[in-house]
Amino acid sequence: MTDPRARVEELAGHDRVRLIGVRHHSPVLAAAVGPLLDAYAPQTLLVELPAEMQDWVRWLADPGTVAPVALAAAGPDGPRAFYPFADFSPELAAVRWAQRAGVPVVCCDLPLDDPAWRDREQAGGEEPDGPTLRGTVHKGLSGRAGDDLWDRWVEAAAPGSPPEAVRRAALAAGWALRHDAGSAVDPLDLRREACMRGHIAAASGRIAVVVGAFHAPALLDGPTLTGIPAGGAVISLVPYTFDLLDARSGYPAGIRDPRWQQAVHACGATPDGVRAAAHGFAVEIARDLRTHGQPAGPAEAAEVVRLADDLAALRSLPAPGRGELVEALQTVLAQGSPTGVGRGVARAMRTVLIGHKRGSLPPGAPVTGLRPAVEELLAALKLPGPGDAYRRMRLDPLRSPTDRAREVAIQRLAACGAPYGHADQGGGETLTTAWRLEWTPAADAALAVAGLHGVTLDQAAAGMLAARRRRERDAGGSTAEQALAGLATAAACGLPRLVDRRLADVRQAVCHAGTIEQIVAALHLLRRLEHGLLPGLTDFPSAAPGVRADLHAAAVGAVAGLAGSTRVDDARALRDLVQTADEAGAVLRLRHEIDALARAGSPLMRGAAAAVGVLLGHEDPAVFGTRVASWVDLPASEATDRLRGVLSIAGSLLQAGGAPLDPLVEAVDGLPDDEFVRRLPALRGGFDALSPADRDRFLATVSERHGDIGDRLPADPLAVAGWLAADRAGLAALTALGLSTAPAAPQAAPREPVAPRATGTITAQERWRLLLGRESDKLSEGRRPLATALDELYGAGRGEGAYTVDGGGGGREQAYPDVRDWLEDLEALFGTAVRDEVLARAAERGRIDAVLAADPDRVRPSVDLLHTVLSLAGGLPEARLAKLRPLVARLAADLTAQLARRIRPALTGIGTPRPTYRPTGRLDLAATLRRNLHTVRTGADGRPQVLPDRPVFRSRGRRSVDWQVILLVDVSGSMEQSTIWAALTAAVLAGVPALRTHFVTFSTEVIDLTDRVADPLSLLLEIRVGGGTHIAAGLRYARQIMTVPSRTLVITISDFEEGFAVGDLLAATRALADDGATLLGCASLDDRGRPRYATGVAAQLVAAGMLVAALSPTELASWIGDKVR
Amino acid sequence: MQGETVTARQIDPPEFRYADELDFLAAADEGRRPPGWRLTPRAVVTFIAGSGGVPVAGPDGKRVVEPKFVGERALVERCVVTLAGERGLLLVGEPGTAKSMLSELLSAAICGTSALAVQGTAGTSEDQLRYGWNYALLLAQGPSAESLTPSPILTAMATGAVARVEEITRCLPEVQDALVSLLSERRISVPELSGQDGAVAYAAPGFCLIATANLRDRGVSEMSAALKRRFNFEVVPPIADFDAEVALVTRQARAAVERGGAPFAVDDAVLETLVTAFRDLRTGQSAEGWEVERPSSVMSTAEAVAVAASLGLSAAYLPGPDPLSLLPGHLLGVVRKDDPADAARLLAYWDGALRRRAESGSRMWRQLWEHRDVLRD
Incomplete structure (x- = not known):
């Protein structure tokens, strides 16, 4: 292994070529570059910029250019490279020095047209430090996540060192990274380095090379590459901002906390300067926190400063670095709670450390950027551009590639905020889209803003959408709605990387905080993505299946939250969910929740859950049928809601007849007449969940089972009901006297299974017509008032078949002109209890007249009724509200009195003092004596003495408003x-x-x-x-x-x-x-x-x-x- | 303390367990120390976070200091710097993240004892944080320095040592607030003794306070803003590195089983599986990035050690079934603490992440999947 020292010496000591290895943003190096170049006085300066940017160096170095600015390169196929510059960028410092000193600058990087760039997935803007020695740093230095070698070795250690030492440290860091990478260097990098070596060889005299530290070790020897022509990429110099420069903004080649870096650069990276900057920022953040109502005074700021300085000393650093400052801020101010106080601290740190500095270009710099790129694109796609008349177009993006490109361009313009295309038709999932396209002045204005984010339409759209996402995150994270909308937009704009991020948002927001409707909506959106129905996106994102699985898991959790729902929509959402889960094979766990829902949900959800159980095949249809049938005997509203739940999910299952339906039919047929009439309104309410057409089919199924039977009754129903009541009363009296009831026995005798088992005089056929509210005209004369009274409440129904004027609707009697008649009829037909129930239901359906007609003294107070009445009260004018007031007053007064009786006991005596061991200053003498009796011993004078080991006190009494x-x-x-x-x-x-x-x-x-x-x-x-x-x-x-x-x-x-x-x-x-x-x-x-x-x-x-x-x-x-x- | 003759302790406090290492480090680093400190701040960091395999030179030769706390070195550095500034240090984090161990190590290294501790409970009274009375003496002799029983904190103040308050959030808020004046004024006045010696107890240089608190637990009371401002907060996260956690679980479970003289014979693969399951359930995300429903119980490393030790003990004393088959039952025991829905969440984990792993062909996970029946209720 080579000795690092020797190798660094070799790199640093070359006499013709002065290598300055940098990171694109490095305040300490930016400060050192000037003195270094002054000392070496090169005849040529080489910088790591592609050859195409050669002409732009002059504008970059222009004294009128205010950083931050960015050089962007775009080719016909999209953006190629992006180089943001700030005052603390060593390249910018070097170029400015060259401008001042009159030294020529050569852009020595590989031209962007070289095919090697294209082989890399994402071109341009890569960090020069490549792979990091993170593992080593972790153990040896601080162990903090996110720390990199460069920060520790160069940035934090540099303040106060001579420029030459900084240069050597940077070269050493670059060499270490290079060494770490071994032979796994990207072929593109190798080719770029060969090109740079070519330029070095070609230049004459003393040269200085400002280049990524990672490349520096490879520049002194190796094969050279020359003669690559600079291509036709379009270069733009655009103003940039600090908040885009911050690495967390998601833009390439950024750095954390630009304002901190700027401050380090501004003080020339001297230890005292850096320390003063850290102190200044600590105070500024404390002040910002105070303005947001968080206690953070000078004492806290002082502690931050002390901690940061001491940490730096403990780590043998000349001055606290950004890392130390951030650590100190979090330790002292964030109080260990990332969601509470910590959020405020993070926000203050963002505000203070990122800053809002915005760059500008010198007068006379060529106009470039987004607007020309968009015009070119529109022309290429044959869409109306500036100055053209508006056009209507119908696009078929799923079949025609041109239309797909057009669709995406329109969507992207919309994402940039430019009003260009208006969808001609809304709603529905159509395969083609229709647009009215026109260039407006507002589009110009919008593009000027969007131009900050990029120089091509896709870059700008991605930037705008990413900025929107960032704003959502700053405000506390995307909501489920925002995440879903963002995903749809990103997919429509064909931005796969943003789609991936938005998928992550959906995972975060919808899975953790979404309601069941949002979860279902998300699943639906994913299905559209998968089937390629969103034209922008051709590939199904790889993360989507994982998100889908998570959504299913989240749905399971959300199901428990439905337990109290009384909305049919929720029942339908449950059904949709179960269906998708079934397709995905994720029902194992869902079953557990559904069972819980069926056991303990609201009536509606219990019904729905039971139906879902059958649809999933968990439950035997016959068992289910028996269960449904048993609900007929439940209290009125309970039965209604359960039936609604079942029918809104499994209506078609019951329509089909057979095992699930039979027990229900038998139960209905088996009811005695008076009982049936009493239960009729409730059950009718349940069947109302079906559309009229469904009810017709249902009736057909039941009729088929019963066969057609004569259905005329000789007397009118009121009389029959009266007779029956008398008859029953007589029977009850007989039974009470212990007399034989033998004559009643034949009723229970077995019948032929298919024959209707109607127990009373209302035939089975009629019962079902009444229950389903269909074919009222075929009812016998005496039954018709029943149907009419209920039709008054339920009407013809909603959904399929509601407007057809056939069987059910035709030939009905006139509806009640006066609501009082209706109420009276209701009372006569069904009795008072049922009347109240129907009344409440009418109020629920918005029949305010029914409520107004009710006599306040005759209604039974219940929260249900109060609820429905109040729901209506919201939309009433004061004149009608006045009429309602007595009713509400009575209900509220009665209910409050009832509630008070139940609640008061729990709250009495809260002001009384209680004994406690906690010293309060009020000794409870008796209790102390009792508690310490075991310590009694005989004293010196023969008298018993208590040694109170555990004194007992009295808690403070709380008499006042407390x-x-x-x-x-x-x-x-x-x-x-x-x-x-x-x-x-x-x-x-x-x-x-x-x-x-x-x-x-x-x-x-x-x-x-x-x-x-x-x-x-x-x-x-x-x-x-x-x-x-x-x-x-x-x-x-x-x-x-x-x-x-x-x-x-x-x-x-x-x-x-x-x-x-x-x-x-x-x-x-x-x-x-x-x-x-x-x-x-x-x-x-x-x-x-x-x-x-x-x-x-x-x-x-x-x-x-x-x-x-x-x-x-x-x-x-x-x-x-x-x-x- | 050295004179005490203790034959064996069930748990050895760090000041005894690492006594010679502490002596070595005290002698090795001659740098400047904050008042009352036995070691330099840098040596304290080395003692806790280890010397990174590099031998430390001392007067009697070199030795490598092993890390005692698995976690970020920067975290330890911040703790040490906080204490060097004589500010209160509050370690917060989920249960079982070695907060108490860290506080013991810090106090043992700084002042040579970790014994000056108060355990916070709902029944902790102000007496235990400030001072109490020997009531028999109080009645017999009236208020005097003899009848006063100092709390560990008062003792620490008098000697300039590190006091520890464990589980501070379990104390009632008004009791916690007894610490506010103590931390800002650094003295305790004893009004009963006014006019006598010791009416005001002042903190000697070097006195500082380490408190620990669980954030995600039942039955905790919030700290007042005034008290919070007097502490620097450090969040002790669960161990981030998988291998480090496996190593820690293995080491501690082995130690626990071998202390009883039994051999520890649980396969490494089983322990890895165990730790993976704990991490999945703790973070709400599986190692592969799949969503996992998080149970409300805390899935701490300490719990993982307990389960691993149980597996080891049953393998040692009740050999028989494959230790893997016992794992679901143990996991259920950890999870099913207070929320009945947690058992269902564990089942969901089995049906979700675990099943996918089993389907992808991993033998360990397939076997575990086959034991799903244990979880059925």
């Missing part, structure tokens, strides 16, 4: 039952003297309703629903109104489907938790404890310090009691 309870209620989607429970609970809590209760609603805006909290009626009527979900805003408001954090309970009632950045939400949560407030998230607050919520977000909230649970108001009250006591 605890703050902040109820944050999500009112974004619709008026949820949880909202009503929250309002009622708040009203009860407001009556507890030791608590100060705040009631705050939030959607995208936050409204404090605390002044009305004692009166549930006005509270409920004041709540306005709608808008997006912004939980973080609510939490921040809570933080504002909180007075003593350790005595504050912040209770958030939400489904946690945050519409804004989840990172922000976590930070807000963390901030409250860090303050010491007690946080509770209620996924639902109702009597059932079945929440519908986004499980992913909830899990992250738990990690951030907020407990999440589904509670009943009583449980909530006892939780508050526990916390407060």
Whole structure:
């Protein structure tokens, strides 16, 4: 092995060729380049730039050019190379020196037209340090992730060293990297080096070479390559900015924290200068934190400075480097919480250390960049350019390659923000697209902005989209919506690398925080990608299958969050999900969740889950059928919702008849008449989930089973119902007296299986017509009022067949002109209980007249009814609202009274002092004596003496207003039952003297309703629903109104489907938790404890310090009691 | 302390275990030391993070210092610099990331003892952080220096040593806040003794405080902002390097089994499988980059050591089945702590990442996949 010292000496000591090995951005070398060149005074300067850029060196070095700027090369096939320059770039310093000294500059790198460039996947802008000695550095130096050899050996150690020493250190680092790479050097690099050697040989006299340190060791000997012609690549010199220069922006050839580098360069990289810069930045960051409300005073800044200096001393560095400063900032300020305080620190560090410096070009520099490139592209694609009239075009991107290119260009222009193409038709998944294309002045303006990001359309589009992504990340991470939209856009623009990043976002945002609809949407989008339906993207991204698998895994987690859903859409999403999971073979785990849902979900989800079980083949259809049939006997709303759940998923399965259907038909047929009539509205509601056409088919199946049978009844239904009731009462009386009921026996006698088993006088056929709400005209005269009364509620139905005027719809009687008649009929036909139920259902469907007609004193108070009434109240004018007020007042008052009875016990006595071992200054003498009786011994004077080993104290009594309870209620989607429970609970809590209760609603805006909290009626009527979900805003408001954090309970009632950045939400949560407030998230607050919520977000909230649970108001009250006591 | 005759300790504290190495390092580096320190800061770093295989020259010859803490050297450096500035150091991280061990090593190296420690619990009272009384003496003689029982922290202040508070977040917030004035004023006043000697106990130079805290655990109370500002925070991450973690698990499990005199006979491949599974479940991402549902229980290296030791013990005392077949049961035991859904998550791991590995043909994983039945409930 060669001795490194000798080798470095050999490299550094060449007398004709002065090698200056650099990294493209290196403040210490940039500062050293001037003195080095002054000392050596070369006759020619060679820099590592491709030959095509030779003409541009003059503009680069022009005194009027303000860095940062970038040299970009683009060929006909897209961007080739990208060289950003800042004041701390050694090449720029060298070129400027040459300009001043009048020394010629030669661009000695391989011309970009050479085929070797194209063989490499991504051209240009590679880091000269190539492979790193990371392993060695890790063990020997700091062990920090992300540290590289160059930083430690050259940047951190250099301040205060003479320029020549810095040059040698850089050459040594380059040699070490080269040595590490061994023979695995990229062929392109070898060819480039041969070309550089050619230039060195060709130049005469003393020459200085400013070149990547990695290449330097290879330049002194080896084969040379000359005579490669400079090609026709288009070169542009464009202004650049510090935030694009930062390595985290995703742009090539960047460096971390440009402003820090600039400061190091500005002070000439002297130890005192660097130290002063570090101190300045520490103070600046502390100030920035203070302006954002985070406590960070001079004491903290001083500690940062001390820690950074001492770390540097411990590591034998002349001055703290960027690494030491960052370590010190994080140790002192970030408090070990990356989501809470740490986020603020990271933001402040970004603001301060990256900076916003923006470059500019000298007057007279040739105009280049994006605009000419776009014009050329449009001309090549025969699309209307500037000055052309608008055109309409229909493109077929999936078949014609030209159209594909056009489509992609249009999409990319849109991504750059240039209004150029307008889609002529929206919606639907069509294979062709129609556009109205026109160049507008606004497009010019947009391209001027986009030009910062690149000099070709794809570069600029990628840059703009990447910038959008970065903004999302800065705001706390992309939301699921943003990630999905970003993925779709990136795919449409044909940017595979961005697609990969967006896939990662989707994985992050949708898998961890997405709702089930978003997961299904993501799966759908991936399927389109896979089938190549997005024209921009030809290859299916390799990461996609992994993301898909993750989405399936996430879906499994999200299923649990559906337990409380009452939306048919959720049931359908479940079905879609199960189908895709089935295709992907990922149902093993899903089954577990589905079973749990079928056991403990809301009625709708239980029904849906049961149906899914059959569709998956987990459950025997016959068992399923029996189960469905048993639901007929459940309480009304329960039966309705379960049937809705089943039918919205497995309607077609039941339509087909056979094992799943038979038990249901038997159960319906087996009901006694009065029972059937009583249950009719509920069951009809369940079947309403099917479209009219589906119901017709269903009826056909059932009819087939029964056969057609005469169906006329001699008397009218009211009379029959009356007779039956009397008959039943008589039978009951007989049974009670122990008399024989033998005559009833034949009813139970076995019948022929196919024959309808209708127990009463309403035939099976009629029963099903009533249940399904079809063929009402074929009903007997006496049954028709039943059908009409229910049709009034349900109408003809929605979906397929709703508008056809055949059998079901035709010949119906006139609907009720007056809602009172209808209500009376309902009561007469079905009884009071059923009437209330139908009333609630009518209110749910927006029948405000039905609610207004109801007599407040006759309705049974229930949260369901209050819920539906309030849902309507939102859209009412005050005049009609006034009529509703008595009803709401009655409901609210009754329910609050009921709730108060249940809650109060949990909250009584919270002000009473309790014994404690903790010294409080109030000794509990009796308890102390009892506790220490075992220490009694006889004293010297013969009297017993107690030696109180463990004194017992009394906790401070809490008589006054002591605890703050902040109820944050999500009112974004619709008026949820949880909202009503929250309002009622708040009203009860407001009556507890030791608590100060705040009631705050939030959607995208936050409204404090605390002044009305004692009166549930006005509270409920004041709540306005709608808008997006912004939980973080609510939490921040809570933080504002909180007075003593350790005595504050912040209770958030939400489904946690945050519409804004989840990172922000976590930070807000963390901030409250860090303050010491007690946080509770209620996924639902109702009597059932079945929440519908986004499980992913909830899990992250738990990690951030907020407990999440589904509670009943009583449980909530006892939780508050526990916390407060 | 040297005079104590202790025959055997179940766990040897670092000041005894590495006594001669500490003496060696104290003699080897003659550089400047912060007041009250037994070693130079650089020697403390070397003691904890090792000398990187390079022999350290001392007065009685050279020796290589082995690393005791597996992790970033920069982290240890920051801890040492923080303590050298006499500022409080708070080590935070998930359970089982060797925070306590690091704090013991630091205090043993700096002041020669790691015994001045308070264990934080919900029942910890201010007495344990400041001072208490011998009530019998207090009643008999009234308040005096004799009847006062100093807390370990008060002792550390008096002697200029390093005090440790373990699990500080388990203390109630008002108890934690007893440390605020102590850390800023560096003295404890004892109002009961006013007018006597010792009414104010001042901290001797060299006194500093190391606290440890778990962030992701149940039953912790938040620290107040005032207290947080008096600490420098260091996050101790789980071991990043797979090989290092396997080596650590193997070493410690072997030590645990061999302490009882039994041979440790668990195959390396089994241990690698075990560590891989732990890492997958800990990070929520498999080694191949697949998503894994994270259980809410903590999958720490310490737990992995415990499982490996159990496998070793059962192989030593109850030889029989393949140790691999016991792994699912042990994993279930680790996972099923408080959330019943965690068992289902483990099953999901089996059906997801593990099944894919089994299908890709790895023998170990295929065998493990075959033991899926253990997880069924």
